[in-house]
Amino acid sequence: MDTETTGFVPRVHKVMEFASMQVQGGKVVDTYEELFAVADIPPNVQTLTHIRPADLADKPAFLEKKDAILEHIGTDTLIVGQNIQFDLGMLKGEGLDLTDRPWVDTSMLASLVFPELASYSLGYLSEALDLNHEPKHRALGDVQATLELLAACWERLQELTPEFDEVARIIAGKSTPGYKMLFEALPKAGKKKKKPRWLALPKEEISVAAQTSITLPTPSPGEVQLVEESLDPLLLEQLIASCIQDKTVVHWIAVKNLESTLARVRFADKDVRILYPPFLLPDKDAAKKFAEQETYTADEATLALKLVWYEPDVQSDFPLHGGEEAVWNGKIASTATSESYTKQFKKLPTVILLDHRQLLEFLAEPEHAAHGALTKDAHIVITDASMLEDTATKAYGWRASMDDLRAAAQGNPLFTKVMDVLQLWVEKTRQFQDMRYIVPNDLGSSETKGLREQMGILQKEVAIPAQALRQLEALEKILDPENLRNRIVWIEQHQNGSQYLHSVPERIGNFLAEHLYGKFPTSLLIPPGSATTLKAILPAGTKTALARPMFEQKPLVIDIPEQGNIDSYFTHPPEGKTILLIPSKGAISDLYVKYADTLEKADVTMICQGMSGGQGRMQAEFTVSKSPALWLLTPWSFEGLQLPALSVDHLVIKTLPFDHPSHAILSKRAAQYRDPFEEYVLARLEHRVFRILRTYARFRHDAGDVIILDDRLRSKEYGKRVRAYLQTLSSSDAPEPAGAAPKKKTKKKKDQLSLF
Secondary structure, three states, X not given: OEEEEOOOOEOOEOEEEEEEEEEEOOEEEEEEEEEOOOOOOOHHHHHHHOOOHHHHOOOOOHHHHHHHHHHHHOOOOOEEEOOHHHHHHHHHHOOOOOOOOOEEEHHHHHHHHOOOOOOOOHHHHHHHHOOOOOOOOOHHHHHHHHHHHHHHHHHHHOOOOHHHHHHHHHHHHOOOHHHHHHHHHOOOOOOOOOOOHHHOOOOOOOOOOOOOOOOOOOOOOOOEEEEEOOOOOOHHHHHHHHHHHOOOOOEEEEEOOHHHHHXXXXXXXXXXXXXXXXXXOEOHHHHHHHHOOOOOOHHHHHHHHHHHHHOOOOHHHOOOOOOHHHHHHHHHEOOOOOHHHHHHHOOOOOEEEEEHHHHHHHHOOOOOHHHHOOOOOOEEXXXXXXXXXXXXXXXXXXXXXXXXXXXXXXXXXXXXHHHHHHHHHHHHHHOOOOEEEOOHHHHOOHHHHHHHHHHHHHHHHOOOOHHHHHHHHHHHHHOOHHHOOOEEEEEEEOOOOOEEEEEEEOOOHHHHHHHHHOOOOEEEEEOOOOXXXXXXXXXXXXXXXXXXXXXXXXXXXXXXXXXOOOOHHHHOOOOXXXXXXXXXXXXXXXXXXXXXXXXXXXXXXXXXXXXXXXXHHHHHHHHHOOOOEEEEEOHHHHOOOOOOOOOEEEEEEOOOOOOOOOOOOHHHHHOOOOOHHHXXXXXXXXXXXXXXXXXXXXXXXXXXXXXXXXXXXXXXXXXXXXXXXXXXXXXXXXXXXXXXXOOOOOOOOOOOOOOO
C-alpha cells in the first residue's frame, strides 16, 4: 500500500490518495485506489504528483472511506510498503491506526539484498531494477513498483545458502511480527554451497600514488606554515606522493571528510595508514552483545542481519540505511578505547591519513592511544584548512542526539524512562522553535536539576552501551550551568524531526593554538590569498610563514554576465549537464513548481534537492542522465558531491553563498569582530567560493565553465573585493555563458576576468 500526502507531518498534513494491492498465492486478488478531499495542496506537491485541487473537488473525506480501506486491507495480511512507517504514521493521523499490524519495509529489504546500489528510494530502484513504476508519485503507481521490488528482493533472498538463511530466520524470529512472517514464508534454502555474489560488496581498487609530487618542507617548531592550495583536482594525490617519498618524518595528513576523500583516492596500506574515526568502526564486544539480544526492533533486526551477513570491518563495507544509523551510533560503533579503533595506531607507516575532527579530538586527550605514536617531531598537515573552524567546532563541542539515545534505550526500562523525562524537558525548553539557545534560567530550574539527578542514577544502576554513555556524558556537560560561560549552547530540531543538543566554544583559535600549533610542526593548506583572512583559526600572536604555492594554478573559465537570468536556463536549457547552485531549498522548490512540467514535456532531466531523494540517488540519476540535464542544489550540499571526472559541463551560481545570518554558531562568532562583515562574513564567503570552484574542478568537463549571476558583484562595494578574488582563479579566455544569446566578441586584457 501507499499514500500520497500534502506534507510529512501527521495531523498537520493530510492524506490525499491511498492505494493498495492484495496478493494471495502469488497473485493480485484485489486492487483499490481512492482520492480524498483536502483543504490545500502545496504547489510543489501538485507538481510532483500531478494531483490538482480540481481533481479532489467531488471526492470524499478520508474518514468516509475508512471502512472501505480496512476491507481492502483485510484482517490477516502482512502490510508491505516503501518507507511504510511514514504511511502508517500519516494514516494514524487521519484516524486509521494500523501500527499494530505486521508490516515490512521494502526500502530496508532492498538495502539488505542490493548492497551494490547507490540509493534505496523507489524512484532510483525502479530505474536500477527496471520496475514498472507508472505513474510515478501516484499511490497506485508506487504500489505497483513496490510489489515488483518485493518480488526482486524475494528472488535474491531465495539465493541464500542454508547457513545464511538460518541466521536470517533466527534474527527475524526475534524481531517484529512482519519480518517474522516474511522469513517464515520464505522457502527453505536448498543445498546451495556458494554464497550469493551480491553478499560481497565490490572492493575499490587501490590506486597507485601519483607519479608527480610537490615539495612540502616541514615547518620550524612554533611556526605555522601556510601553503596556498590550487584548483588542481590531483592536489591530495600529489601531496601524499610527496610525503610517501619523505621518510625523515611522520606526516599526519588531516582531510575535512575522510569518507568523501576515500571515495576519490586510495593508497596501498603499506604506504598510507587510513585512521578511521571510531564512529565508522564496529566495536566487536558491543556487536557480540547486540547479537545476544532477546528481541529486536525492525531497524535492529535488519542491522543485526547485515552485521552477520557482511561482517564489516568498517561502516562502508555494508549498506547502512534509514533508522539503522541511530542503532549503529547508539549500540554498535566503536569508542576511542575500543580495540578495533586503537589497533589502527600500531606499526604506523610514515604517512597517516585521517580527518580533522579525529585529529583534533585526540590531540586534546592526553590518554588517547594516538599519543603513543604521535611524537613531537611529527609533521601535521591540515588540508582544507578554510574548514578548520567548522571541524574544530565539532571536535571541541559536546553533542547529544535524541535519536541515538532512544535507540540505545530500547529494551532498558530505566533508560527509556529517563529519555521520556529528557524529551519533556526538550519540548518545554525549545517552545516549538527549531533552534533555541539554552540560557542560565533553563538550567537553573527544578526540572533540570531533577533531570540531572535521574541521569546520574541511570549511569550508576544501568549498564549502558559505551556509545550511548559518551553522549550521556556530553549531555551532562551541556546541562551543567557552570559550562555555559564562553560557550554557545542550543537545542536544534531538523526537518525530519530529529533533535540534538549542542554546546561549542565561542572561540576556536585558542584551542588550536594550545593543542596543535604549540605542540607540533603544522602546515595549513589554505585558499589562495587567504593568509590574512583566517583570524578564526589563527589567533593573534600566532607565528606564521607563507610558503610558495604548491601548484601552478589551473584557472577556470568564470563568467559574470551583465544581465544574468536564472530563468533562461529553464526556458533554453544549455547542451550538456548543468549544475545550478540555488541559495535555499525553498527557492529550489519554487523553480521546480515553475518549470518541472515544461521540462518533462521537453524530455529535459531536472533533478532537485528536496524533491528527488537523497544525495546518492541524485548523483546516480545525474550521472546516467542524457543531455540536456539540470541539477538544482544548495552550495552547502554541492561541496560534498562525488561525481565522475569530465561529467559536468556548466556550473551556475545564482547568488553568492554567504552563511545564513541566523546560523546558531556563526552569528554569535561574527559579533566578536570589530568589522564583522569585512573580517568574518566576507572572508568565509571567499573561502567557500574557492572550495566550490575546486569541487567543480574535480568533475568538470575540460571546457566546463562557471557562471555567477549575482548582480551584487557589480552593484555592491564589497563586490569589487570578491571580483578581484575571482580574477585570481579565472582564465581570461571565457566563452559566452551557457544558454545566453551570442554576443559580439571584444578584446580583453590577458588578466581580465571575462565580462567584467
